[in-house]
């Protein structure tokens with residue numbers, strides 16, 4: 621009786637599913653629980669929201685966010701925009717009670733996401749700007765032929781772009797110090813990088829408020845981007861060199 625060799629088949633199954641990646645999956649390599657992806661790409665997804673697509677640069681996002689802002693300038697009185705605006709205001713208002721200088725060690729992802737929104741508030745970032753960023757990210761992902769069009773990539777990319785807004789700001793404010801009973805000055809100079817879980821919580825909150833508006837308006841934002849800044853580079857056929 622001849623046994624059919626199956627080892628080749630098994631080996632193929634244990635490689636990471638990302639094209640071009642030959643690393644063993646986490647499970648087969650004994651480095652984790654992922655059955656279809658390697659440790660490197662699992663980590664990549666946690667950081668960027670996609671196994672293979674990296675985070676967009678601010679320069680790639682800018683024309684879309686600017687177009688979304690122009691849309692908002694023109695249509696800020698529409699019920700769809702007003703609904704998104706007040707919902708986000710409401711969601712962020714709950715974060716206003718979070719002390720931005722609190723140590724985040726040991727805190728849950730929900731708490732850390734609220735702190736991130738409290739920081740946006742402390743940095744006086746207008747709600748309209750946050751909505752424009754969400755819409756801009758959604759439009760870029762839709763317009764870029766090489767993008768990864770998944771919900772997870774969208775919310776993580778939106779969270780990262782919003783998070784970038786408040787990072788790098790330097791602020792001082794007075795806080796009551798229970799040890800002395802008086803005020804002390806808290807200073808904030810840089811924000812730590814948010815973990816994958818926190819980015820998803822931030823992204824979910826943004827999505828809750830902005831997604832309905834975004835779905836309706838993204839085609840218009842893309843049109844405005846194209847008119848004002850030209851098409852996304854992925855639309856231009858690469859010139860053949862012969």
Ligand SMILES: [Zn+2]
Nearest residue numbers: 636641658661
């Ligand atoms: Zn891989």
